[in-house]
Amino acid sequence: MAVPILYNVRSLRQRPVSTLATALGMALVVAVFIAVMALASGFSAALARTGSRDNAIVLRQGADSELASGLDRDAAQIISAMPFVARGADGRPLVSPEVYVIINLDRPGGGTANVVARGVSAQAFEVRKGVRVVEGRTFRSGAPEILIGRSIASRFGSTAVGDKLRFANRDWTVVGHFEAGGSSFESEIWGENEQFMPAFRGEVFQSVTFRMQDPAALKGLEQTLEKDPRLRVDVEREYDFYANQSTLLTQILEFFAVFVTSIMAVGAVAGAVNTMYAAVANRAPEIAVLRTLGFRPAAIVGSFLLESVAIALAGGIIGCLLALPINGITTSTTNWSSFSEVAFPFRVTPDLLAAGLAFALLMGLVGGFFPALRAARMPIVQALRQA
């Protein structure tokens, strides 16, 4: 039979300062853990949302990013004419041969950052279903006009509708802002590919993205394109292409979350061990009385573990509450695959909160184990003498 929980709860209240200090130590660990994991989760979600499972992206053979790729007009034409490319209501293929360059923009607070400028075809908005102009209008064909992604609109100067932004030795008029479902496209500047091409790298596209007529038939069209002697290309599902870009940084962030919080956890667990050893020492006579009455060592272990876990749980909940307000706050990092800035919101998901609580419980169990064991193993007669 277990020692009544009431005994633990009230005993905790007898020493509010050490209980609270221990709980806060754990709360901090949990909050940092959730925050870093939310960063990784937000970044990974932004890139995963970027690609569509219905689209395929074509790059030059061996190129692992758009930056390293190059496809000439003929290649773009050949791909557009393929039968597996879906067609729009007007009968034109849903293809966007794209120019992809990194430009340097000034931050309002000083310093500069790399931003992706993407030259797209008129069909790009149909190929990418989630892209929508939310302010102003889209660029006109043949005009030096650009659209600014919603995430970066507020982060750089000269990005308001009507402003002129200077890059590639030209002035570009900002005619609108667009959103793209929280994806990394929202961290890009879009203009017409035919305008960007001469301004940047000359007669070359970096990628061709098209809507597949049958998304399940990727394997077949991959083979057709990769074996076509006129082309030397690699094909990938657009979703996978962007998701893979996030893998490395996400893994590093997750490693960082586990590594840093593990070190912090050692400190927090040491605090818990200390608190619980003190509790066991102070309550030695009480433990001895419980044992005299016939409570078994296992019940004593359970009782003190429960106490430690209760402290940890309180810490975990406080930690979750501390971390919760960062949900949705936009931050930015460099996408290591494109060396450009990606803005995205922290994502504090229910899973992350659960993981944070589980982490706290683990700390409580580890921190309470040895003190609980000491409590149970205490010789009754000696402990009674301390009364």
Next chain:
Amino acid sequence: MALVEVRGLTKTYQRDAQVIPVLENLDLDIEKGEFMALMGPSGSGKSTLLNLLAGLDHPTSGSIRVEGQEVSGMSSRQLATWRSRHVGFIFQRYNLLPVLTAFQNVELPLLLTSLSKKERRDHVHTSLNVVGLADRVDHYPRQLSGGQEQRVGIARAIVSDPTLILADEPTGDLDAVAGDEILTLLERLNSEFGKTIVMVTHDPRAADRSHRIMHLEKGVLTR
């Protein structure tokens, strides 16, 4: 057959290389319904004997049988169960859990039984009635006088109706009046409820209230 039979009981403690004998080859019978006092100077082994009778410690050699059951050979686990059924222990310093009310303190031993919540409540109220604290059920130990605390301690010791009540200097921390009340209560438990009581005491007046006084001198029983 006596309720408690102690035969050849020896207890030694080891301090570094030195072996310190506490009890030596001790024989003792305690009859059912007896109220016995154990006296002797400090360090004579009174409390050690009481702890061995309570199953709180293991003897170095010898045997203790209670109701014909051999106690000295039990494991710690078996002893825990045995104590919960057969022993009511009264401490010198009452040893109530400070965070629990009088009711909750007295209820503790019953949590180890299969009694229902209602049965437990009835038992606790009966015990607190016997010790005259029916009106103090929701008081915490710090809200009670020393004498009242000890009466809660006694209620806790009798609530599970144990075979044996062991009291270690039950009046040691009390003034004369409160001490007298406790002794009267123990006498009543013995005469009215037939409880078998072994009481360790320094106080000859306390010992006089018992039926039989045993003296321990350097680990050996004398009458």
